[in-house]
Structure formats: C-alpha cells, structure tokens
Amino acid sequence: LGKSKETRVSPYSLVSGFCSSSSSVASTASFAKAGFIGWYLGMVKSRPVLTKSVTSSLIYIAADLSSQTIPQASSESYDLVRTARMAGYGLLILGPTLHYWFNLMSRLFPKRDLITTFKKMAMGQAVYGPCMNVVFFSLNAALQGENGAEIVARLKRDLLPTMLNGAMYWPMCDFITFKFFPVHLQPLVSNSFSYLWTIYITYMASREKPTATAG
Template structure:
C-alpha cells in the first residue's frame, strides 16, 4: 500500500502545478510519472481522479467544443454578410462584363430617386407625382449621363493615371472647367426641349440658371471629386459620382423644372 506521506507529497506537487496556471493534464502526467517511478500501486481513488483529469482535458482541447458559441447567431451573421458580399460581387462582375450599361442603369435609378425626393419636398398636399418628369430624369441618367461619366472617368484615368494630391487637384479643376459646364448645359437643354420650349427659350433658361448652378456646384463638387479620384478605382468612380449626385440632383431637377423664361 502507498504511504500517506508519499501520496500527500504527490498531491501537493499536483496542486502547485494547477496553481501556477498549468493544465490539468500536466498534473495528471506528474501523478502518473511519480507513481511509476516509485513502483507504487495506484489506489482506486487516485485512478478515478486521473481519469476525470484526462476527460476534462479532452473536452477543453477538443477543437469542436465551443461552450460560449451561439450557432444560430453565427449562422445568421454569416448568411447576411455572405448575401451582402454576393450583391457586391454581382455588381462588380456586371461592371466588368457590361460597364457602360451597368453605369447607365445605376445613374438612371439614382436620378429617379433624386427626382422623387425633389418632388416630395415641393409637392403640395393635394398634388400628385409628375410621372413624365420622373421619366425624363430616368432617360437622362440612362442615355446621357451614364455613358458620359464612363467616357469622362476613363479619359481622366488615362490622362492623369496617378492618385497623388497634385493629379487629383488637376482632375478636379478639369471637372469644374469642362465636365461640369458641359453636362449641366446638356441637362438644362434636354429637359427644356422635352417640356416643349423653343430654341430662344432654352437659351434664356441657360442664361438664367446655368451660372448660378455652376457657382453652387463649385462649392459642392470639389470635395466629392477629391474623394472619388483619390480613393476609388476608375471602374467605381461613376457610381460614386452618381451617388454624390443624388443630393445635387435634388437641387438640379428643381432648377430644371422651374417655369421657363418668356422671350419677346
């Protein structure tokens, strides 16, 4: 039989190992090694303690044992994130396979949303939405602005391919000097022509509305263009430009649908 002093000494060493933040298996290994070294017969109580130690260690070290995990919550998060990534991946694939069409459709939807918002702001309580106006805005984004953005941003990436501060500032200046006046002039002329205005009336509208619009755009667009040119790849720049244009288009559609200027 094992002496009580030997058993007490082994137990103390096991307790010290556990107290020093070592694993329970280390204490079990020490116990088994000590017993074999002394060629002592292990009592049933010690064998039972060692078996419990091995079982606990196996449960703790098992890779699939996660006592604080919530499978349902984890699967819900992973499914929602994978769904979002799926939509983004689908959109990026469409940008690669059909760049002009994808950018044009995106621009059209943004113009629809912006014009709806603009009408809601100015709509009288008993009024209704102007569906012809919404259609005009949708066709402008689809047929004119979407392709124009694609060509402009691709041109800028070839002329000024770098994204440093100097190149970005040059792109902003070119946008304010060339792209902005061009697309705004086309927008006012296109919208006025579809409303039945004559050539002189369109010219009078441009004289009245174009300069104030460009001056306000010079305050808003440089910040948006800096973020777009500096931090985004060229194939994502039209989408960012259209997204920034959502707020701008609310104002733009309001200006474009003001009453025309009477000419003598």
C-alpha cells in the same frame, strides 16, 4: 413503475443556441450582401457602360422622387413623366458620359497623387460640369416643348447659379472620387454623390420657364 427522466435544458445551452442562430442569420445576410457586391463589381467589369448607365438611371429616379415628394403640397400630383425624363437622361446620357470621362481622365492623368487629383478636379469644373449642365437644362426644356428662345432664356437664368452651387459642392466629392477609388468604381462613387445634387438640379430644371426677351 419506472421513473420518467426529466429533460433539463441549461440556461447556457439556450444562450448558446440563440447566439448560434443569430450568428447564422448574420452570416447569411453578410454572404448575401457580399454576393450582391461581387455580382455588381463583376457587371462593372464585364458590361461597364450598361451597368453604369443603369446605376445612373436608378439614382436619378430616386433623386427625382425625393425632389418631388419632399417639398410637394398635398394638392399637387406626382409628375411621372418628369421622373421618366430623368431616368432617360441618367440611362442614355449621364451614365455613358461618366464612363468615358473618368476613363479619359485616367489616361490623361494616370497618377493619383495630390497634384494630379487637383488637375482632374479642375478639368471637371472647367469642362465636364458646365457641358453637362447645358445639356441637362437644354434637353429637359426641349422635351417639355420649349423653343430655342425659351431654352436660351432658361440657360441665362439658371446656368450660372447652378455652376456656382456646383463649385461649392463638387470639388470635395471629386477629390474623394479621384484620390481614393480606382477608375472602374469612380462613376459609381460620383453617382452616389450626385444623389443630393440631382435633387437640386431636377428642382432647378422644373422651375417655370422664364419669359424670353427679344434681342
């Protein structure tokens, strides 16, 4: 009778096969990630306003979800309508205005040197930030049924503290955005920074309405 041949697998071949398999999985994941990034950048160039608006909306949804669930007591129910308001604001207002604002800043101040970057930052703090805060608080209050006097009272109470906190948070974010990123990516970078800010501002907007005083 013939002797059966034993099949021996060396430890080296096992390790080599495992490493090859791991490398293949990593390469596939890397390719998928690169594919998504490439697709997103392509959408930013082909449909800039729509892409940036959808991105803003998704970030506002995530931020409001965090804002409601982090401090929420177990007895409180999740306010889906509030999240819908935030999603609509990001989609219809913030996303488009960010696109046109950053393009405007790029045309007015085309350089990316230090002085020009500070000019763009100053414009954001003096013009864009205050205007968008007024729009955000006013629109959110109006959608909740508040009248003109109540909206004015809310702005008197909440606008200045929000602007002061914004002056501590946004300058460094704007510096990084304007200095190190091309204009077509600046709304995405700003939106990324706005995640934490949006958690704060959605909390401010959800506070109980103040009592409007006559005169």
